[in-house]
Amino acid sequence: xxxxxxxxxxxxxxxxxxxxxxxxxxxxxxxxxxxxxxxxxxxxxxxxxxxxxxxxxxxxxxxxxxxxxxxxxxxxxxxxxxxxxxxxxxxxxxxxxxxxxxxxxxxxxxxxxxxxxxxxxxxxxxxxxxxxxxxxxxxxxxxxxxxxxxxxxxxxxxxxxxxxxxxxxxxxxxxxxxxxxxxxxxxxxxxxxxxxxxxxxxxxxxxxxxxxxxxxxxxxxxxxxxxxxxxxxxxxxxxxxxxxxxxxxxxxxxxxxxxxxxxxxxxxxxxxxxxxxxxxxxxxxxxxxxxxxxxxxxxxxxxxxxxxxxxxxxxxxxxxxxxxxxxxxxxxxxxxxxxxxxxxxxxxxxxxxxxxxxxxxxxxxx
Amino acid sequence: xxxxxxxxxxxxxxxxxxxxxxxxxxxxxxxxxxxxxxxxxxxxxxxxxxxxxxxxxxxxxxxxxxxxxxxxxxxxxxxxxxxxxxxxxxxxxxxxxxxxxxxxxxxxxxxxxxxxxxxxxxxxxxxxxxxxxxxxxxxxxxxxxxxxxxxxxxxxxxxxxxxxxxxxxxxxxxxxxxxxxxxxxxxxxxxxxxxxxxxxxxxxxxxxxxxxxxxxxxxxxxxxxxxxxxxxxxxxxxxxxxxxxxxxxxxxxxxxxxxxxxxxxxxxxxxxxxxxxxxxxxxxxxxxxxxxxxxxxxxxxxxxxxxxxxxxxxxxxxxxxxxxxxxxxxxxxxxxxxxxxxxxxxxxxxxxxxxxxxxxxxxxxx
DNA sequence: AGGAACGTTGACAGCGCTACCAGCAACGAC
DNA sequence: GTCGTTGCTGGTAGCGCTGTCAACGTTCCT
Numbered sequence: 001x002x003x004x005x006x007x008x009x010x011x012x013x014x015x016x017x018x019x020x021x022x023x024x025x026x027x028x029x030x031x032x033x034x035x036x037x038x039x040x041x042x043x044x045x046x047x048x049x050x051x052x053x054x055x056x057x058x059x060x061x062x063x064x065x066x067x068x069x070x071x072x073x074x075x076x077x078x079x080x081x082x083x084x085x086x087x088x089x090x091x092x093x094x095x096x097x098x099x100x101x102x103x104x105x106x107x108x109x110x111x112x113x114x115x116x117x118x119x120x121x122x123x124x125x126x127x128x129x130x131x132x133x134x135x136x137x138x139x140x141x142x143x144x145x146x147x148x149x150x151x152x153x154x155x156x157x158x159x160x161x162x163x164x165x166x167x168x169x170x171x172x173x174x175x176x177x178x179x180x181x182x183x184x185x186x187x188x189x190x191x192x193x194x195x196x197x198x199x200x201x202x203x204x205x206x207x208x209x210x211x212x213x214x215x216x217x218x219x220x221x222x223x224x225x226x227x228x229x230x231x232x233x234x235x236x237x238x239x240x241x242x243x244x245x246x247x248x249x250x251x252x253x254x255x256x257x258x259x260x261x262x263x264x265x266x267x268x269x270x271x272x273x274x275x276x277x278x279x280x281x282x283x284x285x286x287x288x289x290x291x292x293x294x295x296x297x298x299x300x301x302x303x304x305x306x307x308x309x310x311x312x313x314x315x316x317x318x319x320x321x322x323x324x325x326x327x328x329x330x331x332x333x334x335x336x337x338x339x340x341x342x343x344x345x346x347x348x349x350x351x352x353x354x355x356x357x358x359x360x361x362x363x364x365x366x
Numbered sequence: 367x368x369x370x371x372x373x374x375x376x377x378x379x380x381x382x383x384x385x386x387x388x389x390x391x392x393x394x395x396x397x398x399x400x401x402x403x404x405x406x407x408x409x410x411x412x413x414x415x416x417x418x419x420x421x422x423x424x425x426x427x428x429x430x431x432x433x434x435x436x437x438x439x440x441x442x443x444x445x446x447x448x449x450x451x452x453x454x455x456x457x458x459x460x461x462x463x464x465x466x467x468x469x470x471x472x473x474x475x476x477x478x479x480x481x482x483x484x485x486x487x488x489x490x491x492x493x494x495x496x497x498x499x500x501x502x503x504x505x506x507x508x509x510x511x512x513x514x515x516x517x518x519x520x521x522x523x524x525x526x527x528x529x530x531x532x533x534x535x536x537x538x539x540x541x542x543x544x545x546x547x548x549x550x551x552x553x554x555x556x557x558x559x560x561x562x563x564x565x566x567x568x569x570x571x572x573x574x575x576x577x578x579x580x581x582x583x584x585x586x587x588x589x590x591x592x593x594x595x596x597x598x599x600x601x602x603x604x605x606x607x608x609x610x611x612x613x614x615x616x617x618x619x620x621x622x623x624x625x626x627x628x629x630x631x632x633x634x635x636x637x638x639x640x641x642x643x644x645x646x647x648x649x650x651x652x653x654x655x656x657x658x659x660x661x662x663x664x665x666x667x668x669x670x671x672x673x674x675x676x677x678x679x680x681x682x683x684x685x686x687x688x689x690x691x692x693x694x695x696x697x698x699x700x701x702x703x704x705x706x707x708x709x710x711x712x713x714x715x716x717x718x719x720x721x722x723x724x725x726x727x728x729x730x731x732x
Numbered sequence: 733a734g735g736a737a738c739g740t741t742g743a744c745a746g747c748g749c750t751a752c753c754a755g756c757a758a759c760g761a762c
Numbered sequence: 763g764t765c766g767t768t769g770c771t772g773g774t775a776g777c778g779c780t781g782t783c784a785a786c787g788t789t790c791c792t
Contacts, residue, residue, distance in 0.1 A: 012748060023772045028750060038770065055488035059434065060748035062425035063777045078454045081447075088444045091471055103469060105457055122421035230652035259652060266657040286596035286625060291632040378778060389742045394780060404740065426778035429747045734792090741786075750777085759768080 011052045020048035031056060062124075071099045071312060072120040073129045076108040076196060079227070082254075082282055082301055083131075086153065089305025090129065097313050099126055106131070108196050114139045121146055127312040133157040133164075134197040149315035151308045154198060156327050163315065165308050165326040169198045172297050172330040173205025176251050176279050179295070179332045181213060183340050185249035185277055189240045190221045191261065192253035193228035199253045202281065206251055219243045228253075233260020234267075241268075249277035249338070255284040258294055262337070277338040292336035300328045377418045386414035397422055428490075437465045437678060438486040439495045442474040442562060445593070448620075448648055448667055449497075452519065455671025456495065463679050465492055472497070474562050480505040487512055493678040499523040499530075500563040515681035517674045520564060522693050529681065531674050531692040535564045538663050538696040539571025542617050542645050545661070545698045547579060549706050551615035551643055555606045556587045557627065558619035559594035565619045568647065572617055585609045594619075599626020600633075607634075615643035615704070621650040624660055628703070643704040658702035666694045 017027035022041050029036050030045040037045070048054075062068045073090060075083045087103070094101050102125070106113040114136045120128065121142055128143070128150045135143065143150055143161045150162040155169060180188050190206045192199050203223065210216035222240045226232060233256060241247060252258040258280030265272050272278055272292055280287055283298035307328070311321050383393035388407050395402050396411040403411070414420075428434045439456060441449045453469070460467050468491070472479040480502045486494065487508055494509070494516045501509065509516055509527045516528040521535060546554050556572045558565050569589065576582035588606045592598060599622060607613060618624040624646030631638050638644055638658055646653055649664035673694070677687050 010748095013750095014748080024748090025750075025772060026770085029771090032750085036770075041771085055485070057429070057748050058489055059425045059428035060777090061750075063423070063429050063779085064748075064750040066751090066777065068425065078450055078457060084444055084450050091444060091469075100468070102466070103457075119421065123424055229655075231655040234655055256652070260655055263655050263657045286622070289595075289597040289600055289626055289629050291629045376778095379780095380778080390778090391742060391780075392740085395741090398780085402740075407741085423778050426747090427780075429749085430778075430780040432747065432781090736789105736791080738789075739787090741784105743784085744782090745780105746782105747780085748777105750775105752774090752776105753772105754774100755770105755772080757768105757770085759766105761766085762764090 011054045013054070013056070016045065016048045016052055016054045019052060020044040067124050068126060069099050070102045070123065070125045071127045071129065071309065072123075072125040073101055073103050074106055074113055074116055074120075075103070075131050076106045076113075078105055081256075081284055082299075085301035086305035086308075089302040089307070090309040091305075092302075093306045093309030093313065099313060099316070108194070110134060110136050110139065114142075117142055124148070126316050127151070129153055129308055129312060132197055133160075149312055149320075151312045153304055153308045155201070156325060160325055163308075163311055163321065163324045163326075165304055165311065165328060167299060167328050167330050169201040170205035170208075172281070172299070173202040173251070174209045175330070175332050176281070176297050177206055177209035179334065180249045180251065180277060180279060180338060181209075183249075183273075183277060183338055185338075186213075186215055187244060187247050188215070188220065188249040188251055189237075189244060189247050190223070190251050190253070191233065191236045191240060191257050192221075192223040193226055193232055193236070193257060195223055195225055199223075202253050217244075220247075223253075228256050230256050230260040230263070233257035234264035235260075237261040237264045247276060249279070252278065252280045255280040255282050255287055255294070255296055258296065258337075259286065259290065262290060262294060273337050273339050274341055279332075279338050283333050287333075288335065290337075295335045295338035296333055298331045298333050300330075304328055377420045379420070379422070382411065382414045382418055382420045385418060386410040433490050434492060435465050436468045436489065436491045437493045437495065437675065438491040439467055439469045440472055440479055440482055440486075441469070441497050442472045442479075444471055447622075447650055448665075451667035452671035452674075455668040455673070456675040457671075458668075459672045459675030459679065465679060465682070474560070476500060476502050476505065480508075483508055490514070492682045493517070495519055495674055495678060496527075498563055499526075515678055515686075517678045519670055519674045521567070522691060526691055529674075529677055529687065529690045529692075531670055531677065531694060533665060533694050533696050535567040536571040536574075538647070538665070539568040539617070540575045541696070541698050542647070542663050543572055543575035545700065546615045546617065546643060546645060546704060547575075549615075549639075549643060549704055551704075552581055553610060553613050554581070554586065554615040554617055555603075555610060555613050556589070556617050556619070557599065557602045557606060557623050558587075558589040559592055559598055559602070559623060561589055561591055565589075568619050583610075586613075589619075594622050596622045596626040596629070599623035600630035601626075603627040603630045613642060615645070618644065618646045621646040621648050621653055621660070621662055624662065624703075625652065625656065628656060628660060639703050639705050640707055645698075645704050649699050653699075654701070656703075661701045661704040662699055664697045664699050666696075670694055 013027050014024050017024040020027060022045060026037065026041060027045050030042060034042055071094060077083055091101060104116045106116060117139050125148055127148050130152055131154050133152055133155050152160055152164045153166055155166040156164055177188060190203060192203055207216055222236045224236065233252060237250060250261050252261060258278050261278050262272060265276060270276055278294055280294055280296040283296040287294040287296045379393050380390050383390040386393060388411060392407060393411050396408060400408055437460060443449055457467060470482045472482060483505050491514055493514050496518055497520050499518055499521050518526055518530045519532055521532040522530055543554060556569060558569055573582055588602045590602065599618060603616060616627050618627060624644050627644050628638060631642060636642055644660055646660055646662040649662040653660040653662045
């Protein structure tokens with residue numbers, strides 16, 4: 001009798017154990033901790049499993065063991081290039097491990113994030129990767145109460161929930177503005193879209209740098225809640241120019257906007273960098289290839305994702321990192337779009353060669 | 367005794383049922399098919415669940431019901447903008463449904479795809495979305511034997527495994543070339559990277575169109591297996607020009623390459639479109655914003671993902687579409703980069719305005 | 733009025749696996 | 763020789779939920 005619902009063809013652990021001549025529990029151990037078996041049984045179980053094409057039933061395992069081998073990842077957007085690089089790092093790090101990635105999109109809403117967090121935690125994930133440090137009080141409490149390792153990515157800040165990996169958007173923006181000061185720019189505009197917490201911190205960094213130099217003016221800042229795009233960069237820049245015709249530089253909260261600004265300059269026959277300097281943020285691949293090549297703040301997105309997932313997996317396996325907070329830093333990559341006014345801004349063909357060498361950059365494509 | 371391992375705080379279906387004064391099985395039905403309950407019990411269970419903050423244990427559900435509520439998605443790349451649009455559509459469609467998305471990256475390897483497929487199928491997914499029509503024989507057999515609905519996306523072709531949604535890359539490439547012919551172009555080069563099956567079909571379409579016009583020459587084709595990038599577009603174009611200095615147009619297998627070609631033209635002071643016309647593929651957002659604006663073949667990527675997931679979910683729920691194969695088509699979006707040689711190619715500011723209107727395009731950002 | 737049909741509910745028995753603990757042999761220490 | 767100690771193995775008893783089927787009350791038909 002019994003096992004009424006079992007389909008005949010189904011290979012269960014019991015079948016493997018029977019073929020190997022061991023008890024099911026021994027076979028089970030083979031898959032979780034092979035070293036615990038004697039060599040003889042180990043090879044017997046191994047070949048039996050292969051012969052039958054056994055694949056463990058993860059639902060049963062999760063139910064019995066009261067934990068899953070799922071790493072939950074909460075990111076705000078699937079569209080944004082930035083997150084696709086981070087994600088690629090996460091997926092790469094998870095490959096080969098026994099953990100699988102469960103992705104959810106918060107759509108830049110911390111309420112949505114809270115809801116998803118509740119859902120995730122109920123499934124007892126092995127670990128969690130969450131974006132940023134701006135959770136709701138409720139979310140924060142859930143994260144602190146969670147009995148799994150957690151990595152916050154994209155930013156660093158005080159009191160991490162658990163582990164944290166990112167960089168200071170505030171400092172990065174200040175560095176970008178400082179670079180423009182060094183090039184002799186004074187009327188530096190800020191162009192930002194979406195204005196999520198990280199973009200907001202870039203704005204804060206810009207504002208503080210400008211204030212330090214006694215150059216801040218509110219009208220130099222043009223932002224919108226609209227999602228970012230190249231086209232939007234052109235539109236925001238148009239606004240900015242109308243407010244301040246004597247602008248001599250633009251710091252863009254991301255590279256898409258910077259590209260849009262570049263195109264708009266071309267349309268208006270504004271010389272870059274002679275009249276206006278442009279600095280972007282993230283250093284996407286095309287920045288090195290544009291004409292003129294575009295200065296940007298390089299952030300280590302792929303590495304961030306990969307390290308986050310690696311740290312998380314190590315922590316799950318009991319090896320907590322000695323450094324729970326990792327600052328991956330940033331670097332202002334100075335290119336033609338922000339070179340000094342009087343330099344030759346178009347060493348054209350030779351610069352193209354230089355740009356082509358950048359194909360090999362680590363944080364490029366897969 | 368019993369329930370030794372149960373943590374005190376854990377809310378199970380039994381607790382909800384007890385608070386609601388019904389049997390566990392009735393409570394269970396509430397979550398799966400509320401209509402089957404009388405109004406009274408329905409509201410009682412509902413409020414009990416809310417009061418206790420009950421969240422179902424998916425592992426237990428999967429084990430008991432012998433099926434999961436997971437939709438497996440196999441795509442070849444996370445980096446490619448094209449797939450991020452498709453994915454966004456898939457995630458959007460899955461939201462609000464009870465299905466969750468399990469993503470895996472085949473890295474453009476059909477062997478890797480086969481391996482992942484085996485893994486997925488062992489977990490009895492509710493449905494599967496796979497990219498393209500070029501599976502291994504083994505994969506194909508597994509897909510046909512799978513007892514869940516399957517959607518193939520990105521392409522259409524003969525004998526679908528189950529459902530299929532996409533468009534003909536071959537026809538799209540032919541249309542792009544036909545457009546260039548109409549503009550009076552003859553020496554039309556092809557630039558392609560990665561050369562996955564879909565890019566290969568675009569090349570095939572290009573070759574056939576060129577042969578039909580008796581204009582095909584092998585040296586007009588420059589391809590590489592390297593992953594695509596803007597910089598690479600410039601490099602491939604440089605090769606192409608060396609092979610054929612009298613080139614009058616380039617058809618690029620994707621928009622990143624097209625942007626790279628545009629920048630390279632600018633670097634070399636080649637007038638676009640007067641000397642050389644450029645046509646891209648996919649119609650990414652920046653194409654409408656570039657200077658000159660870039661012609662491209664629009665493909666409905668977001669819609670493809672969304673429709674694929676929607677069809678799949680409907681099929682899972684037993685409502686199979688009347689049309690198992692859906693051709694989403696494409697459209698050549700004609701812009702300045704391929705306008706006739708003698709037209710005014712830079713109605714600059716007014717065209718910028720036009721470009722800005724394109725912010726509202728459906729297949730843009732989230 | 734009797735019975736069929738329907739809508740609603742509950743009891744029972746697992747789903748495939750693992751935590752827990754017990755047992756057993758082999759080994760070394762005293 | 764006895765007593766731990768270690769290494770490996772197995773039995774038992776669930777993990778939390780749902781499929782199946784039977785049973786109930788109600789309504790509608792003849």
